[in-house]
Amino acid sequence: MNDPAKTKTQLIYELNELRKKLNKINQKQIQSINKNISNDKTISKSSKQKEIKNQNQKFEDITLNQKKYFEEFQGIGYQFEITNYKPILFFGVVREITGYSEEDFLSGRIELKSLIHPEDAALVNEETYKVINNAGYLSIIEYRISNKNGTIHWVRDIKKLIKDKNNKRKIIQGTIFDVTECKIIEDDLKLSEFRYRTLVDNVPGTIYRCQVRSPWRMEHISPMVEHLTGYLPDKFLIDGLTWAEIVYPDDLDYIINAVEEAVDKKEIYILEYRIIHIDGNIRWIFERGKAYYDEKGNPLWLEGVLLDVTDWKKAEQLLKESEERFRMIFQTSPDAIVLSTFDTGEYIDFNDGFIKLTGLSREQIIGKTAYDIHLWKEQTHRDKFLTEINKLGYIINYEAELNVSNNMVHTCLISSRVIMYNNEKHLISILKDIGELKDAEEKVRKLNTELEQRVHDRTAELEETLKILRNEYDEKSKAQIELMKAKEELAKALNAEKELSSMKSSFISMISHEYRTPLTVILSSSEILRRYFEINELEAKFYKHLDNIAESVQIMTRLLENILVISKSEASSLYYESSKFNVVEFFVRLIHEIEFSDKGVHHFKFDIESESIEVTSDQKLLKQVLFNIVSNAVKFSTANTEIISSVKDKGDTVEISIQDFGIGIPIEDEPHIYDTFFRCKNSGSMKGSGIGLSVAKRCVDILKGKIEVESEINHGSVFRVILSKNL
Structure with a gap:
């Protein structure tokens, strides 16, 4: 065991050495703070000098306190075993800082680490670890200790690792000083600096x-x-x-x-x-x-x-401009405007309108009151006016009689308001002379009386006229009733017409279907006869008659199909059924059918860019369109002329064109070629019903396409059918 007396002497000596080191540390800190203050360009020189002086004073206070603690040993000296952290030595102002006696710690009844503030425990443990594991490491830290009485003390703990005199045992030796007052001084210093900076910045x-x-x-x-x-x-x-x-x-x-x-x-x-x-x-x-x-x-x-x-x-400029506008209005107003003091009623400013109203000069008015210039005819009017002003602070359109120029009395409307001018209460008033208005009111009153009499007389006349009108109205009512009846009969007739039109469409549809059946039988029979007589090798003249029968049947069939399309179109029952097909193959097949029926009269040519163009559309309606257009090209072209057909891919659309070199279409007839039963004036006696192009146009509309035509008399026509690829 070490001698406690010798150990205490050794500690006091070491404490003095530590005090010197601590003074050097504090001296460096204060020099650093003063240097930072000197380099701060946002602080004035006088403020810097004052701040440095305060810092030096704080340093002196801290140094004196530390000196006092060291000289009187106002701290706790301690030694601990590093193996079990058991105290070997504990002396000094133990009770003053912790509230417990030296014996409480030496006996193990209380441990120092139990008094360390929870927020500081990690720091203390970390520093203790450094002391134990780093020979010669001097730990200087500050942390909080809870006194037995509940108060918190800030302490500075200085410790290092030493060996006993036999150099066998490692011991943590240190000193704890109460630096609570130093902390308070430091906080005051920081607060002072913060307040100064906040003051300047704000x-x-x-x-x-x-x-x-x-x-x-x-x-x-x-x-x-x-x-x-x-x-x-x-x-x-x-x-x-x-x-x-x-x-x-x-x-x-x-x-x-x-x-x-x-x-x-x-x-x-x-x-x-x-x-x-x-x-x-x-x-x-x-x-x-x-x-x-x-x-x-x-x-x-x-x-x-x-x-x-x-x-x-x-704001000053706006005020100046506002005052200038006010001055301009004040001076140019046709009404009289006057500014007077509120307490005495003295006139201090007025416009030319007030001078004109009173008939006085500026010198006769300035500094005077309404009483001085005898403005009010009746004092009772003035008293009532002032009562209202004192009560409300304003008055609007107060009617009073005033003495005006040429010793005349005029009725005026007065509007006044109390305002602050040059920090004093004033009264601004606008006076409107309504004498002429009063005269006009009297004239209006007389005119009203005359007008009322005229109205009375006129009312009597109107009542008589009203009786006549009532009689006329009764007659018109009767006529109106008859007119309503006529309208009802007309509506009935219109409905009957609609029913008749519907019946017509139904009839056409029915007849078309009824005609188609026997025509089909005739066509089939003629074909059977042809085959039969071919076997029997009869004369060609008989075949010609059979061909005529077949051709006539086909013409009637196409005519009926066209009539059926028109009927469905007028009844709004014409619809499409789309399917996907090769439009080039479809069109070529149709041209071959017509070419076969033409028997070599015309020369058919194709201009086809691609052998396959897929579209989604209604084949039946498209056949109606193209068959009618090509049939017209054949019908209205002379023998041995060309019929040129083409199919072109236009991206989202396909263009089918038919060109002939026939009689052409007169330009004045072009707007009407799609009208039902219309025939061009140059068609003469050529066969035709005038419904082919009408049917083609209706079908193209259903297919959401369009037809374009170019034509020249005696040079032929070009019809282009443009359809969407996807219907």
Whole structure:
């Protein structure tokens, strides 16, 4: 075991050594703080000096307190085994800091780590680990200890690892000092610095310190300068932008002269001028500042505050413009306008309308009252007027009789309101002479009386006329009833016509179907006869008659199909049934059928780009369209002429064209070629019903396509059918 007396002496010696080291650490800290303050360009020189002085005083207070603690040993000396952290030695102001006795710790009844604030426990454990595992490591940390009475003490714990005198056992040796008062002083110092910085940063204006003479290079300028100019403080303090560089050029001489005069007289200068903001806009500045001098009276620098008064200037300009507008209205108003004091009623301003109304000169009115110029005819009217003004603060269209020019009395409407002018209550009044209006009202009253009599007389006449009109109305009512009956009969006739039209469509449909059956039988029979007589090798003349029968049947069949399409179209029952097919193959097959029936009279030619163009459409309706157009080309073309057909792929559409070299279509007939039963005037005695193109147009419309035509008399026609590939 170590001798406690010797150990305590050794600790005191080491504590003195630690005190010296701690003083050096504190000295370095205070030097670092003072250096940071000196380099802070946002703090004035006087503020820096004051701040450094405060820091030095705090350091002296901390040093004195530490010296006192060390000299009187106002701390806790301790030694712990590193194996079990059992205290070997515990002495000093143990009870003052912890509330427990030395024996409480030495006996193990209380452990030091149990008193460490929970938020600081990790830090203490980490430092203890470093001390144990790093020979020569000196740990200096601050943390909180909970006193037995519930108070919290800030302590500084200085410890290191040592060996006993036999160099066999490792021991943690340290000293704990109560630094609560030091912490309070440090917190006060931080709070003081924070308050100073907050004060500077939150001043609504920009605080500055600059050189005395133009161009006023800045030594300090607060952050609000960015809001004022658009430039950051560093632009002035580091980059060297001077204040004169952003002053509006026309105002620079005025500022220089005003500042120099104030500096020479040692007075405060107050300025209003313009600067150019970083965005190029003009800002108005209010500046208040003064110079600071040395002991000999020489100016050292300028300090002051800058405020953005652009909005004030704009408001001032608006107020000035408003006053000018008011003055213009005041002077040019045809009504009399007068401004008087509220308490005495003295006239202080008025317009020409008031002079004209009263018939007095400006000199006779200014400074006088309504009583002085005998304005009111009846005093009772004036008293009532003042009562209303005192009660409400305004009055509108108060009617009173006033003495006006030429010793006349006119009725006037008075509107007045209490206003503040030059911080005093005044009364502004508008007086409208309604004497002429009153005369006009009297004339209107007389005219109304005459008019009422005329109305009475006229009413009697109108009542008589009304009786006549009632009789006429009764007659018209009867006629109206007859007209309604006629309309009902007409509606019935129209319905009957509609029914008849419907019956016609039904009849046509029925007849078409009924005709088709026997025609089919005739066609089949003629074909059977042909085959039969071919076997028996009868004369060709008989075959010709059979061919005529077949051809006539086909013509009648096509005619009936066209009539059926027209019938369905008029009944709105013509629909399409789409399917996918090769339109080139479809069209070629149709042309071959017609070419076969033509028996070589015409020359059919094809102009086909592709052998396969797939479309989705209604084959039956498309056949109606193309058959009718090609049949017309054959019908209206002379023998041995060409019929040229083509199919072209146009992307989303397909174009089918039929060209002939026949009689052509007159230009005046082109708008009517799709009308039912219409025939061109140059068709002569050629066979035809006039419904082929009408049927083709209706079918194309159902297929959502279109027909285009180009034609020239005696040179032929070109019909183009354009259809969508996907119906």
